[in-house]
Amino acid sequence: MDVVIAVVGIVVGAGIVVAGVVGAHWYLWRRLVWETTERGSIGRRAGTGVIVAGTALLIGAFVSESAGVPFLITQIIAWPGYLWGALFLYLVLWLLVGELVRPLLRRWITHSNRSEVAVADVPVPETAQRDDPAPVSRRLFVSRAVGAAATLAAVTTVGYGTNVVLNGPRVQQLTVPLAKLPRAAHGYRIAVVSDMHLGPILGRGFAERVVETINGTQPDLIAVVGDLVDGSVEHLRSAVEPLSRLHARHGAYFVTGNHEYFSGAEQWIEHVQELGLRLLANSRTELPHFDLAGVNDLQGERMGQGPDFAAALGDRDLARTAVLLAHQPVQIHDAVEFGVDLQLSGHTHGGQLWPGNFIAGLANPTVAGLERYGDTQLYVTRGAGAWGPPVRVGAPSDITVIELASKQA
Structure with a gap:
């Protein structure tokens, strides 16, 4: 019975999503095409074609990788497809927003053109009627004005957001005091990077920029907190190669994110170690002044490789500080139970595309930044790259350098 209820819930949820997407496309077509062009005109055909083609490319970009489409074709359709999604x-x-402006614009036109309307009621000579173009109706003028303004605003928004991603992540500095951290570890610096999403859009050049930025901070340790790739090792071997040049005094560590399990997790787990990253798969290492642990992502449960906090933290010395790498912020509840002092996560992208931050907040205890849960602190980075559209609005990408502070110092 529970299975039936779950299936029904999934079907209903999917139906609501599909209906919402279809409804939004109809609204977009009606406002931008149907209300601003004449029946049978080139403009109406072109506008309809753009919306249909953009939607087809977006669907193709989403399904091409899993459908076994050649990677070159995926790269070709990914840019226009995903950009259309953001647009x-x-x-x-x-x-x-334009819906609020429409009635005001109509009143303004009516008020300012009252005298012209009165003149228009005067009979016009037949020759003038033949020579002068037909006047544009108030409704058509408002529809075109609002449509043009909305299009300009949307293109500007997406252009700005694309520039944010392609310029690469900015470095954020954050000091986190830890009660049990010994004085000798005061000032220890961890560079946290997550969600690079190297794939058909963000490739080798982006990876080189990220590596250069991280190495430029001269950290003591580098934490790569999942969602490194969107694609197979075969297709992205060159794109991830710059990660072999990550450098820190105590090395670079990696834990899986949910997207690794969509991209061939076993092959990636092997390959990141070939690149020189140290894997923390439900395990930990004892550094000179604190324990560094890592757990697999929740998505690994599909393959019997889910997170195991007992394996990573169960038999440790509780007097030592514990820093945990876990891709998803929701794993904080287990971290609290096992006495972790600081959890470092990503996954949310900070919402990536406003108002996505509100949606991300429904599924994650923290969307971005530092918060405390009992005796455990959770830091969530917005991530370095972008998933889907290479666009960020209201959620700039970052690499965070966390400086640990001892309260004994």
Whole structure:
């Protein structure tokens, strides 16, 4: 019975999502195409074609990798497809803002053109009627004005957000005091990077920029907290090669994210170690002044490789400080139970595309930044890259250098 209820819930949820997406596309077409062009016109055909083609490319970008499409084709369709996804979102949002403007614009036109309307009621000579173009109706003028303004605003928003991603992540500095950290470890610096999402869009050049930025901070330790890739080792071997040049006094450590399990986790687990990253798979290492542990992502449960906090933390010395790498912030509840002092996570992208931060907040205890849960602190980075559209709005990418502070210092 529980299985039936779960299946029904999934079907209903999927139906609601599909209905919402279809409805949003109809709204977009109606406002930008149907209300601004004449029946049978080139403009109407072109506008309809753009919306249909953009949607087809977006669907193709989503399914191409899992469908076994050649990687070159995936790369070709990923850029326009995913960019259309971001543009579609902001076209709809700006058109909704335009709904508030429409009645005000109509009143303003009516008020300012009252005298012209009176003149228009005067009979016009037949020759003038033949020579002068037909006047544009108030409704058509408002629809075109609002549509043009929404399109300009959406293109500007997406252009800005794309520039944010392609310029690479900025470095954030954060000091985190830990009660049990010995004085000798005061000032220890951990560079935290997550969610690079190297794949058909963000490739080798982006990876080189990230590595250069991280190495430039001269950290004591580098924590790569999952979602490194979107694609197979075969296709992304060159893209990830720059990671072999990550350098820190105590090395670079890696834990899986959910996207590793969509991209061939076993092959990636092997390959990141070939690159020189040290894997923490439900395990820990004892550094000179604290324990560094890592757990697998929750998505690994599908393969019997889910997180195991007991294996990573169960038999440790509780007098020592414990820093945990766990991709998803929701894993904080287990971290609290096992006495972790600081958990470092990613996964949320800070919402990536506003208002996505509100949606991310429904599924994650912390969307971005540092928060405390009991005696455990949780830091969530917004991540270095982007998933899907290479666009960030209201959630700039980051690499965070966390400086541990001893309260005994």
